[in-house]
Amino acid sequence: MIKKLKYIVDWILLTGSTVIVCVILGIILGDIFSKGASAISWDFITGLPTDGMTKGGILPAVAGTLVLTLITTLFSVPFGVACAIYLNEYAKPSVFTNIIRASIRNLAGIPSIIYGLFGLALFVQSLRLGTSVLSAGLTLGLLSLPYIITTTEEALKRIPNSMREATLALGATQFETIKDVVLPKALPGILTGVILTMSRAAGETAPILFTGVAFYINDVGTSVNQEFMALPYHLYMLSTQHQAIEQVRPLAYATAGVLILLVFLLNIIAFYIRYKYRTKD
Amino acid sequence: MDKIKLSAHRLNLHFGKKHVLKNIHIDFPNNKVTSLIGPSGCGKSTLLRSFNRMHDLSPDVKIEGDIQLDGNNIYDKKVSVTAMRKRIGMVFQKPNPLPKSIYENLSYALKLHAFPKNEIPGLIEMALKESYLWDEVKDELKKPAVKLSGGQQQRLCIARTVVLRPEVILMDEPCSALDPISSHKIEELIMSLKSNYTIVIVTHNMQQAQRISDKVAFMYLGELVEFDSSENIFKDPQKELTRNYVNGHFG
Incomplete structure (x- = not known):
């Protein structure tokens, strides 16, 4: 009882x-x-802002966020995956590799505003990339690296050693084993990690604040050296900085909705990849 | 006297501080089946894996002494490990087909060693026939290998080893994950393979060792206790320890 x-x-x-x-x-x-709801429409997503952002769409912010996320991915994925492969497949356990792993964990815990300051110092000033979508993308790339490395390493760890032994015993080199068996088998796990990291980077505001995001640009950018608009910052701006806050409130909510939908979409893709590969085995 | 294909001399192996193989001397005759038997943890799998350098990637393994294939030390610095592994194939305890189709499992092995493209289909058919798998899979070579039954997967792994025409095949308890009928098929397969290959097999199954081997090596706590013809080991062992083990008093 x-x-x-x-x-x-x-x-x-x-x-x-x-x-x-x-x-x-x-x-x-x-x-x-x-x-x-009253403001969300296809025209809202694909239109340019008008009348001091009290009317019109948010295309520059949507495009800015997409380009930004793309640059982030292009920068962080190759480095992150390569680093994870080194740590999991090549590096022998030692004090040195433990220090590397601990550093990566710590990097993942650093507040994003600090990445913003670092990006400002390194990319904007020292490397003279200026406040631009490139600087911001690289800064977000740095922020994403520890997540990519950790999720990729987890995906690689899940591949049983018997798989590696199978090809090694056939006379494959270690590189061939990784390229032909380990990576393809770990790909769904790696992709899931990459997409979740992308969705996180897409919503970050602090790191892009110092490195390139702009208050108002009435056009879609044409070069990675230009400043850009981004959804999270646009939202922040509409809800706290705009001169007619009450008037643009529906636009702010609609912007938040679009950002959430974008992140949702990325998560659904990640979910679909996992589902597809799980049923395939 | 049989020709010696593979041999170990003064072989010592340490895992960190643990002395796992102690001064092993053993000669494997050409085209014969030799079984390694002994209780769990006696080092038989470790010994088997040192014959194709599968310990190379494990940290803190130290190997002394030498292992010779046709009189050449495979641990020599000049030896290409990949070329050596083509000559000394290995079949594992748990079937480990690659996540590819049946056909690709074999073609992958051939492509690694740059076999001419036009020879590949013929070699694959021959290896699958040799492994008693051809009749079961000839109509579905594109099927993913993981869809096969455990016994079929293991025969595919043997076919994948055989397709490279190795000289030695190492088998690490190849039947232990299989049902009796599949085990029986693998045993038959081993018997038919020995005319072309030198086979070294680790097994826990005394009856199996008796049925398939020409020679048997009994190991205990990292030492080679007795090495003789299968008949002598099972009918008239010289050492007390061997007698107790093969009669099932421990192990």
């Missing part, structure tokens, strides 16, 4: 927690989309 009661209490606590989390998420999403 007591055992049964305990079981029921456990069930209520666990299910209750899950429900509370889901309800909070639902309220946030409901609030944003209901208040932004």
